[in-house]
Amino acid sequence: MAYTPPGETRKKVYEFVRERILSGSPPTVREVQRAFGFRAVQSARQHLEALVAEGKLVKDSGKARSHRLPELGRVRSSHLIPMLGRVQAGELTTALQDPGDYLLVQKTRFDGRELFALTVQGESMLGAGILPGDTVIVRRQPAARPGEIVVALVGEEATVKRYRQKKGRVELHPENDAFEPIVPREDGEPFSILGKVIEVRRNLE
Amino acid sequence: MAYTPPGETRKKVYEFVRERILSGSPPTVREVQRAFGFRAVQSARQHLEALVAEGKLVKDSGKARSHRLPELGRVRSSHLIPMLGRVQAGELTTALQDPGDYLLVQKTRFDGRELFALTVQGESMLGAGILPGDTVIVRRQPAARPGEIVVALVGEEATVKRYRQKKGRVELHPENDAFEPIVPREDGEPFSILGKVIEVRRNLE
DNA sequence: TGACATAACAGACAAATGTCTGTTATTCTT
DNA sequence: AAGAATAACAGACATTTGTCTGTTATGTCA
Numbered sequence: 460m461a462y463t464p465p466g467e468t469r470k471k472v473y474e475f476v477r478e479r480i481l482s483g484s485p486p487t488v489r490e491v492q493r494a495f496g497f498r499a500v501q502s503a504r505q506h507l508e509a510l511v512a513e514g515k516l517v518k519d520s521g522k523a524r525s526h527r528l529p530e531l532g533r534v535r536s537s538h539l540i541p542m543l544g545r546v547q548a549g550e551l552t553t554a555l556q557d558p559g560d561y562l563l564v565q566k567t568r569f570d571g572r573e574l575f576a577l578t579v580q581g582e583s584m585l586g587a588g589i590l591p592g593d594t595v596i597v598r599r600q601p602a603a604r605p606g607e608i609v610v611a612l613v614g615e616e617a618t619v620k621r622y623r624q625k626k627g628r629v630e631l632h633p634e635n636d637a638f639e640p641i642v643p644r645e646d647g648e649p650f651s652i653l654g655k656v657i658e659v660r661r662n663l664e
Numbered sequence: 665m666a667y668t669p670p671g672e673t674r675k676k677v678y679e680f681v682r683e684r685i686l687s688g689s690p691p692t693v694r695e696v697q698r699a700f701g702f703r704a705v706q707s708a709r710q711h712l713e714a715l716v717a718e719g720k721l722v723k724d725s726g727k728a729r730s731h732r733l734p735e736l737g738r739v740r741s742s743h744l745i746p747m748l749g750r751v752q753a754g755e756l757t758t759a760l761q762d763p764g765d766y767l768l769v770q771k772t773r774f775d776g777r778e779l780f781a782l783t784v785q786g787e788s789m790l791g792a793g794i795l796p797g798d799t800v801i802v803r804r805q806p807a808a809r810p811g812e813i814v815v816a817l818v819g820e821e822a823t824v825k826r827y828r829q830k831k832g833r834v835e836l837h838p839e840n841d842a843f844e845p846i847v848p849r850e851d852g853e854p855f856s857i858l859g860k861v862i863e864v865r866r867n868l869e
Numbered sequence: 870t871g872a873c874a875t876a877a878c879a880g881a882c883a884a885a886t887g888t889c890t891g892t893t894a895t896t897c898t899t
Numbered sequence: 900a901a902g903a904a905t906a907a908c909a910g911a912c913a914t915t916t917g918t919c920t921g922t923t924a925t926g927t928c929a
Binding site: 480481482483485487515524525527530531537538539551557563564565585588589590598607608655656657658659660661662663664 | 682686687688689690692719729730732733735741742743744745766767768769770781790793794798803812813861862863864865866867868869
């Protein structure tokens with residue numbers, strides 16, 4: 460490769476490596492070499508070492524494909540959670556076998572094993588910015604605090620509502636004037652909180 | 665390692681490898697070996713080869729750390745995209761320098777290189793279920809079709825609006841009666857479409 | 870010009886890693 | 900008991916990949 464002004468190739472190498480890291484397969488030194496047409500391995504290595512020295516990359520010495528982006532430590536940590544969209548509401552509480560689909564979440568804060576996802580059906584939460592077809596990510600928990608949005612099992616149906624309490628009684632509030640709050644009967648009708656909605660996603664494409 | 669019932673260790677190996685792939689550093693054969701305490705490299709290799717044969721993994725023969733999740737079916741591989749939330753609006757069109765944060769997306773359908781994410785500021789898209797603080801994932805593209813939600817650069821400000829056309833003229837519509845549509849002036853005011861919003865995410869925790 | 874820094878090259882070595890051949894143990898089925 | 904299938908092991912070899920030492924070119928600056 461011909462001589463290039465200081466920093467020029469360096470920058471391109473950084474962008475190349477960054478791209479590869481983001482796409483999931485960090486390059487080997489020789490892959491960088493080939494990508495830039497260097498005739499010596501060392502040329503690629505010099506750039507990589509310089510980038511590490513600058514703090515733009517991190518690496519694990521001796522290991523193959525060990526270059527990483529410095530800030531990525533916790534960000535990249537991800538987890539697959541099951542989509543339960545097509546499952547009958549009544550079976551939601553049962554153990555998950557082989558869900559039809561998986562969703563990728565960043566599990567920095569929550570334990571991925573207790574998460575699942577649902578597709579929202581009705582328009583009852585329009586006022587909270589939750590539209591039909593949206594995906595809600597739910598953390599399994601048997602109780603909630605007032606004001607939180609929960610997935611509850613009322614009778615046979617799973618529903619997304621805002622959890623409230625009035626005089627010690629539970630109420631599930633929709634965020635849409637066309638709907639009425641749900642007040643679980645005190646007779647034996649099955650009622651339980653499946654979990655709390657911690658994220659909402661909407662696909663527009 | 666002691667003898668385990670058929671399929672048992674296999675499954676754990678799969679989960680281990682999947683976790684590592686998702687976290688950005690696919691393991692070497694020997695890393696799998698050590699993780700499971702195999703005394704022979706071949707033990708790890710057998711499991712890995714079997715998983716490839718089953719179609720649960722894919723690999724590039726001969727290369728280091730080359731196991732990947734198949735893009736097909738339900739488990740999609742992940743991709744990191746830059747969050748540009750804190751960047752000045754006016755600089756959005758420039759090349760990405762050092763994004764402070766990254767977001768994990770499933771890259772089945774779009775090319776990760778053309779995606780970025782933004783944090784929504786105002787309330788102008790309330791009617792479309794896009795609230796302040798929401799994160800929008802945007803695919804870079806210079807044009808849009810009527811009805812699509814876009815991120816546009818008007819003057820110095822980046823804004824999220826619904827793209828419409830009236831008599832051949834572009835209009836950017838908010839989804840909130842308290843706001844007025846934006847009609848780009850025909851004098852030299854900078855106006856451009858940065859991209860199309862393909863996903864909306866909201867964190868509730 | 871000469872010293873200095875950076876870029877690029879050349880050739881080699883060593884460690885990491887993928888791959889191969891063959892063997893033994895365990896479980897299940899017939 | 901015999902055979903088949905799977906699991907695990909042993910030891911080696913070949914390739915890939917990281918690393919090293921030294922050299923040559925190009926540009927900058929005093």
